[in-house]
Amino acid sequence: MNREHYEIVKDAIGDKAELLVVSKYHTVEETKEYYDLGIRHFGENRMQELLPKVEALPKDIKWHFLGHLQKDKVKKVVPVVSMIQSLDSIELADKIESVCERLGKRMPCLVELHLAKDGGAKTGLDKKDLIPLVEHCMDLPHVDVAGIMVMGPNVENKNQIRETFKEGYKLFLDLQDRFGKDKIRVFSAGMSNDFRIALEEGSTQVRIGSYLF
Numbered sequence: 001m002n003r004e005h006y007e008i009v010k011d012a013i014g015d016k017a018e019l020l021v022v023s024k025y026h027t028v029e030e031t032k033e034y035y036d037l038g039i040r041h042f043g044e045n046r047m048q049e050l051l052p053k054v055e056a057l058p059k060d061i062k063w064h065f066l067g068h069l070q071k072d073k074v075k076k077v078v079p080v081v082s083m084i085q086s087l088d089s090i091e092l093a094d095k096i097e098s099v100c101e102r103l104g105k106r107m108p109c110l111v112e113l114h115l116a117k118d119g120g121a122k123t124g125l126d127k128k129d130l131i132p133l134v135e136h137c138m139d140l141p142h143v144d145v146a147g148i149m150v151m152g153p154n155v156e157n158k159n160q161i162r163e164t165f166k167e168g169y170k171l172f173l174d175l176q177d178r179f180g181k182d183k184i185r186v187f188s189a190g191m192s193n194d195f196r197i198a199l200e201e202g203s204t205q206v207r208i209g210s211y212l213f
């Protein structure tokens, strides 16, 4: 772990947002060091890496799934995570619904939006499809859309990064207006390279990996 960077992140966050420690690429032992500091929310983006960590680490950890989720993996991922942050299609929502119905589990999800115009992740939903997807999910009793997840563009230009988060925050507020603040409560934005900008632009949860290890 990088204790100095952890303190910097905690200072930047203050009481504005939550910290999700992204443990992907890092060992069980490295992850456990953050658990021992009191962190309970961890993020992983691949099922193959998530499942062994769930097995090896304490059961009170809240795991967040961040990566693109294939429908045939839903059955294994849903039972062990407390949030799916990569909801990006109606088909995936329907699959989560059917698995959760069998388990009697309600699954908080974030819609992953594709906002970064260049140099960013290629995954995520186009913003024009956001409202139809959320409306569809309103009819699914086991899928609880709790907000949105966005990634900044992978560029040097800070203004371009800021514009992306501003756009995300506007969409988040728009969802709150439509569906209520009780329901829409998470704007997940900000990673190692851009968490400060994301926090200035209204992020309620930063997802930080490499900077902390």
Ligand SMILES: *Cc1c(COP(=O)(O)O)cnc(C)c1O
Pocket (backbone or CB within 6 Å): 022, 024, 045, 066, 067, 191, 192, 193, 207, 208, 209, 210, 211
């Ligand atoms: C890997 C990853 C992160 C963390 O990225 P870092 O740059 O290592 O902080 C955050 N969100 C998602 C969706 C990721 O895949």
